[in-house]
Amino acid sequence: MDNDRFLRALRREPVDATPVWIMRQAGRYLPEYRATRARAGSFVNLCKTPELACEVTLQPIARFPLDAAILFSDILTVPDAMGLGLSVDEGVGPRLAKPVRTRADIDALGVPDPETELRYVMDAVRLIRRELNGKVPLIGFAGSPWTLACYMIEGEGSASFARAKALAWDDPATMHKLLDIVARAVVRYLAAQAAAGAQALMVFDTWGGLLAPGLFREFSLRYLAQIAQSLQSDNVAKSIPLILFSKGANGHLEALADTGCAALGLDWTISLDDARVRVGTRVALQGNLDPAVLHASPDAIRAEVGKALASFGPHPGHVFNLGHGITPDVDPERLGVLVDAVHELSAASS
Amino acid sequence: MDNDRFLRALRREPVDATPVWIMRQAGRYLPEYRATRARAGSFVNLCKTPELACEVTLQPIARFPLDAAILFSDILTVPDAMGLGLSVDEGVGPRLAKPVRTRADIDALGVPDPETELRYVMDAVRLIRRELNGKVPLIGFAGSPWTLACYMIEGEGSASFARAKALAWDDPATMHKLLDIVARAVVRYLAAQAAAGAQALMVFDTWGGLLAPGLFREFSLRYLAQIAQSLQSDNVAKSIPLILFSKGANGHLEALADTGCAALGLDWTISLDDARVRVGTRVALQGNLDPAVLHASPDAIRAEVGKALASFGPHPGHVFNLGHGITPDVDPERLGVLVDAVHELSAASS
Numbered sequence: 120m121d122n123d124r125f126l127r128a129l130r131r132e133p134v135d136a137t138p139v140w141i142m143r144q145a146g147r148y149l150p151e152y153r154a155t156r157a158r159a160g161s162f163v164n165l166c167k168t169p170e171l172a173c174e175v176t177l178q179p180i181a182r183f184p185l186d187a188a189i190l191f192s193d194i195l196t197v198p199d200a201m202g203l204g205l206s207v208d209e210g211v212g213p214r215l216a217k218p219v220r221t222r223a224d225i226d227a228l229g230v231p232d233p234e235t236e237l238r239y240v241m242d243a244v245r246l247i248r249r250e251l252n253g254k255v256p257l258i259g260f261a262g263s264p265w266t267l268a269c270y271m272i273e274g275e276g277s278a279s280f281a282r283a284k285a286l287a288w289d290d291p292a293t294m295h296k297l298l299d300i301v302a303r304a305v306v307r308y309l310a311a312q313a314a315a316g317a318q319a320l321m322v323f324d325t326w327g328g329l330l331a332p333g334l335f336r337e338f339s340l341r342y343l344a345q346i347a348q349s350l351q352s353d354n355v356a357k358s359i360p361l362i363l364f365s366k367g368a369n370g371h372l373e374a375l376a377d378t379g380c381a382a383l384g385l386d387w388t389i390s391l392d393d394a395r396v397r398v399g400t401r402v403a404l405q406g407n408l409d410p411a412v413l414h415a416s417p418d419a420i421r422a423e424v425g426k427a428l429a430s431f432g433p434h435p436g437h438v439f440n441l442g443h444g445i446t447p448d449v450d451p452e453r454l455g456v457l458v459d460a461v462h463e464l465s466a467a468s469s
Numbered sequence: 470m471d472n473d474r475f476l477r478a479l480r481r482e483p484v485d486a487t488p489v490w491i492m493r494q495a496g497r498y499l500p501e502y503r504a505t506r507a508r509a510g511s512f513v514n515l516c517k518t519p520e521l522a523c524e525v526t527l528q529p530i531a532r533f534p535l536d537a538a539i540l541f542s543d544i545l546t547v548p549d550a551m552g553l554g555l556s557v558d559e560g561v562g563p564r565l566a567k568p569v570r571t572r573a574d575i576d577a578l579g580v581p582d583p584e585t586e587l588r589y590v591m592d593a594v595r596l597i598r599r600e601l602n603g604k605v606p607l608i609g610f611a612g613s614p615w616t617l618a619c620y621m622i623e624g625e626g627s628a629s630f631a632r633a634k635a636l637a638w639d640d641p642a643t644m645h646k647l648l649d650i651v652a653r654a655v656v657r658y659l660a661a662q663a664a665a666g667a668q669a670l671m672v673f674d675t676w677g678g679l680l681a682p683g684l685f686r687e688f689s690l691r692y693l694a695q696i697a698q699s700l701q702s703d704n705v706a707k708s709i710p711l712i713l714f715s716k717g718a719n720g721h722l723e724a725l726a727d728t729g730c731a732a733l734g735l736d737w738t739i740s741l742d743d744a745r746v747r748v749g750t751r752v753a754l755q756g757n758l759d760p761a762v763l764h765a766s767p768d769a770i771r772a773e774v775g776k777a778l779a780s781f782g783p784h785p786g787h788v789f790n791l792g793h794g795i796t797p798d799v800d801p802e803r804l805g806v807l808v809d810a811v812h813e814l815s816a817a818s819s
Contacts, residue, residue: 279796281761288765288773331737331759331792333776369720370739387681389720409681411631415638423638426683442681446629 122255125187129319129360129381129403131436137428137465138186139458140258143444144179145191147209149451151178162207163199166192169242176247180255182451183458187256187319187438190247190312192240194262194323197304198271200231218274222290225297230304233311240308241315248316259317261308263324263365264301264346265339271297280326287338294338302342306349313356321362321384322346328367328386335371344378351379362405366443369394376402387442391431403436408457410441413449417456424460428468439465472605475537479669479710479731479753481786487778487815488536489808490608493794494529495541497559499801501528512557513549516542519592526597530605532801533808537606537669537788540597540662542590544612544673547654548621550581568624572640575647580654583661590658591665598666609667611658613674613715614651614696615689621647630676637688644688652692656699663706671712671734672696678717678736685721694728701729712755716793719744726752737792741781753786758807760791763799767806774810778818789815 120126124138146152155175159165166172176191195213199205204216219225234241247257262270270276272283287294309320327339343363350356363375364384375383376398385394385406394404412423424439431437439461445454470476474488496502505525509515516522526541545563549555554566569575584591597607612620620626622633637644659670677689693713700706713725714734725733726748735744735756744754762773774789781787789811795804 279761281764281796281798284759284761285764285766285769288762288769328738332740332743334759367717367738370743388678388717390682393682393720409634409684411629411634412638414631414635416635419635419638446631448631 120253120256122186125256125438126318126360128436128438129362131400131403133435135466136462137437137439139439139461140185140187140189141179141441141445141454141458142189144183144185144189144454145175146445147447148445148449148454149178149182151182156209162193162209163205166196167239169239169246172239172243173246173250176243177250180251183455184462185255185458187258188247188251189258189321190240190244190260190317192243192260194260194267194325195270196237196240197231197261197301197308198267200236201228201271201304203271212276213270215270215274219271219297222293222296225293225300228297228300230300230307233308237308237311241311244312244315244317256318257316258319258321258362259309259312259315260321260323261305263322263327263339264298264305264342265330266324266326267301267305268294268297269326271301280329284330284334287334291337298338298342302345302349306346306353309346309350310353310356313353313359317359319360319362320350320356321364324363324365324368327365332370335365335368336374339365339368340371340374340378343375343380347378347380364405372397382436382438384440385442391427391437395431395434400434400436403438404431405438406440407442408440410443410446410449413441413445413453413457417453420453420456421460421464424457425464428461428465433468470603470606472536475606475788476668476710478786478788479712481750481753483785485816486812487787487789489789489811490535490537490539491529491791491795491804491808492539494533494535494539494804495525496795497797498795498799498804499528499532501532506559512543512559513555516546517589519589519596522589522593523596523600526593526607527600530601533805534812535605535808537608538597538601539608539671540590540594540610540667542593542610544610544617544675545620546587546590547581547611547651547658548617550586551578551621551654553621562626563620565620565624569621569647572643572646575643575650578647578650580650580657583658587658587661591661594662594665594667606668607666608669608671608712609659609662609665610671610673611655613672613677613689614648614655614692615680616674616676617651617655618644618647619676621651630679634680634684637684641687648688648692652695652699656696656703659696659700660703660706663703663709667709669710669712670700670706671714674713674715674718677715682720685715685718686724689715689718690721690724690728693725693730697728697730714755722747732786732788734790735792741777741787745781745784750784750786753788754781755788755790757790757792760793760796760799763795763803763807767803770803770806771810771814774807775814778811778815783818
């Protein structure tokens with residue numbers, strides 16, 4: 120490995136400079152991404168063609184001195200492999216042709232075999248690892264059971280996911296049945312990514328923060344913990360660091376840190392020093408600048424990077440990132456300013 | 470006053486049953502609202518015609534045994550009166566024809582005189598008070614300076630309000646100049662509503678929760694405190710309880726309670742008992758069921774109401790509400806179930 124800062128930080132070991140990668144770093148803000156996306160014909164086809172998924176995964180690594188690559192894919196590959204029929208209209212959002220609405224729909228779901236039903240993802244992981252050739256580590260990922268269940272029930276994005284929540288209130292046993300099968304599918308999927316070469320794993324609980332505290336513990340946290348525990352029983356995955364990111368769930372950081380994960384992703388609505396005080400040294404922290412900072416001037420970006428580094432302090436265990444994905448309207452040069460500032464300012468203060 | 474539970478709860482005095490009102494209780498989920506809205510021709514015309522604003526304000530009071538009425542209006546009446554030109558396309562959102570983008574735009578803004586430039590609001594307040602005839606108290610409201618500035622800069626809604634945040638990062642002095650004039654306009658507007666008859670005042674900091682902690686303190690909290698302080702210098706408003714609601718800003722409850730407000734609105738991502746422990750008995754609390762609960766069964770709604778009441782406990786100072794506005798897709802009968810459950814379950818346990 121030419122650059123193992125990211126993996127060292129996840130293990131809370133000292134580093135020469137704070138590692139940085141960016142959620143959605145392979146995305147629409149990059150003209151080279153938009154060109155490949157146009158060649159692919161559709162977003163789903165881009166995900167399902169390993170050569171193209173590999174190409175866009177490597178684009179931000181070629182352009183910026185990032186310290187990790189993340190598999191280009193989508194969290195809804197798992198419901199798609201369960202037979203729900205994924206399509207993505209960029210700018211509108213994902214859609215599942217066959218949402219689950221009844222107990223019978225849920226009883227009919229099976230756990231996909233990653234090497235057959237999600238083979239295109241495993242092939243992409245193997246291809247990316249080969250092409251990266253040790254330059255930086257590769258992150259694999261999945262959606263959280265709660266977040267996937269939201270989409271599986273609604274069939275599309277929603278401001279409130281009221282239909283999913285109503286199932287949790289009205290028929291918790293059925294909701295748990297759905298979450299359990301999705302959690303088992305996610306564990307197999309992540310373990311297979313690890314076996315194929317992913318060197319870190321991340322679970323995106325994008326909609327966990329929409330839940331009231333009691334519901335979060337029962338319907339989101341419980342399955343995040345189940346995933347962290349189950350991966351510990353997998354021969355390969357047990358040695359691969361797991362990052363949990365429950366967006367908007369800052370009230371639950373201590374419980375998330377207790378799941379046995381290696382690191383927590385943080386959104387920008389909590390300061391890094393507050394988060395560190397709350398979770399102690401049990402886990403590394405990943406985050407957490409407001410993505411909107413990339414609309415500010417280069418001087419302001421550098422200043423905000425400096426404040427975030429100072430807030431985390433001179434401890435091991437920080438992976439720099441935004442607090443949410445980079446948006447399509449960002450000038451890529453601004454991201455270059457951010458990445459350089461992370462390395463320069465953290466190296467200078469270490 | 471026939472029913473002063475709401476005002477008693479805001480003063481943290483004992484009540485025979487927990488008072489309840491609902492954010493956006495005069496809204497699109499009610500067929501009678503949709504009929505009046507159609508007659509008005511446009512949302513803005515509905516706001517600007519005191520007789521129609523009065524009519525929709527009273528509709529939920531006629532249908533449900535709610536303990537407070539809230540003026541039907543929009544937070545963007547203030548920027549509109551400042552000359553920015555408000556239009557609202559329901560289902561899409563508000564738009565300001567002349568957003569502020571430059572220091573010159575901001576220097577040109579003045580503080581509107583409520584009794585002339587916002588006369589239609591004051592007339593609506595007076596008319597509603599007369600028509601309510603002491604049945605329940607009337608709440609007046611305004612948007613927070615930060616939230617109004619977001620719209621004034623962007624000209625419309627936004628997922629991230631990146632343009633407003635970029636101004637805060639790049640030119641904080643100009644952002645403070647904008648926030649200061651908006652805060653002064655809000656103070657005059659709220660004081661005028663109190664003089665016209667509003668018996669409680671609420672400030673909606675809808676987008677405060679989008680700010681990182683340092684920015685929240687500097688650009689949102691500071692002006693909420695300025696409003697609370699300034700209203701204390703107003704002969705009428707100083708005796709009117711002020712409710713602050715910073716959605717998504719649960720990390721700042723202690724500081725919000727220190728502003729001198731009477732009550733804090735809470736969204737549903739914090740439990741009422743946690744919030745009470747954090748703010749003590751300095752303020753009353755208003756909230757906080759997830760609006761999505763109104764998509765669950767009547768039994769589940771009653772159960773969730775019971776849990777929220779039990780979480781707050783047998784203390785004075787609770788105003789029941791949702792944690793955000795009721796959504797247009799709710800069956801009004803479900804809201805009836807919720808309102809009755811609040812009164813019955815709280816009276817039974819008191």
